Amino acid sequence: MAMAKQQNQPGRTAMSGLERLSLRVSSMINHPVAQIQRWVTIHRLDTDGEREWKEVIGLLSETDGIDMAWNVDGSVTLRWEPMAEEDRLMETIEQLEVEAPF
Template sequence: MAKASKQSTPAQRQEVSGIERLGLRVSSMINHPVAQVQRWVTIHRLDTDGDREWEEVMGLLNETNGIDMTFNDDESVTLKWEASAEMDRSVEVCEPVEEPAPF
């Protein structure tokens, strides 16, 4: 019995652009549970962050309503935000209503 020929193509790896990589890193830092509790995060510029990418992402953050940006002396940026109305919403607990038996 002949073996079925298996065509395997190596998975091609997609390169992520510098701006996408920086955007993902910043997003991950903002969405981290500790940052969400304390409502601030400091983003440090890495050697791999290009000038164009850094300026683009910082510009997008600066245009975002509700984010206060502080540019630090060490080229890092501290982002602070207030809790949104969604986050402050209290959780409602619904008590199950007992219905009379249908028989």
């Protein structure tokens, strides 16, 4: 019962599916191991909506300096170059974190 009250507090909004997916992808890209190896594989989860998945993947595909490879299992592997290209990747991550679906 206490949880229901907590969720109904004024000013508190639930995170949208796009926000959750963007945050997850951003966290995966920013992970120290991904930053060292300059690649990461992103899997679409059952909880990721089709529209949200296409929007995030579309944003990533339009970003200069990111190479995308579709894997047999439906996942996507992102690869990027170090140095100047990293700045563009960081811009995309920031855009994913800031954009709202409305």
